[in-house]
Amino acid sequence: MTASWLTPWRLRVYPRLLLAAMGLALLFVLCTGSGARVVSGRLGGDFAEFYAAGRIVLAGQAERLYDPAVQRAAECDLMPDAAGDVFVPFAYPPQFALPYALLAALPYRPAFAAHLAVMAGLLFLAVRIVCRDLPWATPYTAAVVCAAILFYPLLRALLGGQNTPLTLCLFAAAWSFERRGRMVAAGLCLAALCFKPQLGLGLLALYALAGRTRMALFACLGLAVLLAGATAFFGPSWPAAWLGYADWVVRTSLGMEGEMAVSFPGVARHLLAAWPRAGLAAGLGAACAVLACLGVVFWRRRGRSLDLPCLGLAAAGLLLAAPHAYFYDAGLLVFPALALLDARLPHAASLVCGLWLAGLAQIFAPHLGLSPLFPAALALFGLCLALVAAPRRIRP
Template sequence: MNAGAPAAALRRTGWERVDRYLTRDRLVVYPAVVVVLFLVVWFISLPLRFPLPDFLSRWTAGRLVLDGRAAELYDPAVQSAVQLDLGATALSWFVSPPYVAALLVAFGGMPYAVAAVVWTLATLVLLWVTVRSLVALHPAFAALDGWRGLLLAGSCQAVLELVGAGQDSALVLAALVVGARLLADGRDPWAGLVLSVALVKPQLAWLVPVVLLARGAWTALGGFVAGALALLTVSLVVLGPQSWARWVETLGSPLYRTEVVGGQTEKNATLQGLVEHLVPGSGWPATALWLMGFAVLAVVAVRHRDRLAGMTLPVLLVTAVPLTTVLMTPHAMVYDLVVVLPAVVWLLAERPSPRLRGLAAVGYLLLFLSPLIQLVVLAVPSLAVLSAPWVVVVLVLLWRELGSPAVPLVLSGRTEGEQRVG
């Protein structure tokens, strides 16, 4: 008798037990409760914090450029002074590349309250465009064509934080998905150009040109390079070449290492974030470069394997690429995990099993509980290990599943229709 058989059976039984709680009706109740709780906490906390705190840094950057103060763009003291005039009590530090600041000038010209509303509406529009593009891209995303699927995806902590904090990760997700859709339609130059928009967060887009190169998508790669050069040109014209030197200097500054790299490891949902949280001061630049190099090799190695798994290049760009990037990049916060949602949806449709549904549920729960866990750790610092970004372990297991062959639609006595949400 195989000694591993009882252990495997026990694991299967465990995942099947979890799966019993993931029924069609319960997958409406759970996210509805999460959304209601989020809205209640969000409204109660409004008097205690500045609205859309992450958007505040974007507005500040646009304001400084508009006022002709580009030379002071990355000075935290200058940014803090601008934000204090609005009533903010904590610095929201703008550290994005110079071309992002140039693109934010329009928002800096609006009163903050107006700009915040416009930003939020634009974010919601981008998310809607992303959903419609995904549904048109591949049948695996059909779950997002119904209100149940939208409710479940929209209740994910990554989406709630994205909208509630005023982050710009929705633009990265939209660029990847719309670019992939254009690629599927044979409009390669436009696809590459749209994909380059994801460079608003280069740490989430650096793998895209590598994949285009590995798959020989030369026209799309040309469009991507053209878009990148356009962004560079805009930054040089509006901010000057010195802005790039200041940006690089900022990323290497002790304050950045302390506040951004070391000070937010519990929210950094990458392998580097997990390592840095468990082993503080482990030498993040060298580790990050090693992980990024490994990712490049992994993409090249999977060039043929992804075809065996039935992945076309457009599907690869919205599933394996963002999931690999998030794991291997130095910096990807909880709200950045919106870019991996298409990979989760695709896996649940194409590789359905109690184990995968259970993994997705565990990741969902870990993200939902993360703010509460952080509050507990603030009260009891000795429990700091609990606040590590353990969702990374779930992402690694999901990443591994992306390369596995398709399996039959099974399980727990459900029909195919009952296994899918929507």
């Protein structure tokens, strides 16, 4: 029944119609309300922090980017229903604020629309990059894109102004360029990915362990150029200001992570909140175990191809080991899901549907007391590990 209903024509046409319908619905939302306010509440969610960072740079206050009072003042009109002292802190490396200075030159609403369009395009590009190496998926790229957009973490990232699609695209591009021998481009993608150091530096280390020395070298050179540019623009004191502010943000958010956390450190701190030291030790211990496992796997791949299961394993593992990862970061689980489908694991489609439902169940996470995406990420990590360790016994 299902196979006869999901014909190739429908898999090509229906997703395009659904994407068009979602685009029209979003256009309607953008045309209602004014400023940061829409009929459903506040427009853009976390986009306010990025837009405010762009405002700060555009106003010539780049050296005060990590002053909480300056960030709060830059966001005051972007929080229509919040108290005056509420703001979303910008704790990314300073160079990440520069593109948002261009958006800050626009009114908030057009800026959010432009950001959403760029992120949607990056999500499409990430899926297309991976699907072009999967003969079974290439004709149905639109269907895969549609499924990815409707995956709750990615949907929330898009509508909430987050940058998970950029992370996905850089992951996919670095993997694809390396497989085609384009080490300069692959290394530069890793350097750009370091806007999230816990992911970019982690992936760089894994490729270095796998013997991709030229790729790692170009990544380090690209990162050095970015850091030098940040020093020239934001002043020599930015590393201390950024690290101090990021540490304050992480420590402040510890009590608010709760059911949003999807990494071992965040989940352990939440579940063992009554014993903070035990929670910290348990979370860091589990994260170190995951990183050690990743290191061994990639070390053993020296001189061998890093296929899609390796990409899926890295995405799931780095997500689990990150000191700070929220549910919208679980959009990275698209890679291990595609790896399972490509490997034709028994019941692979059911497993991927289970992941999609786990994403949807995030809506009920406050009542569950835990993000359902955490066990989903853990399961996908184990399955990709099995694929990498024993591909011949698992694949038909």
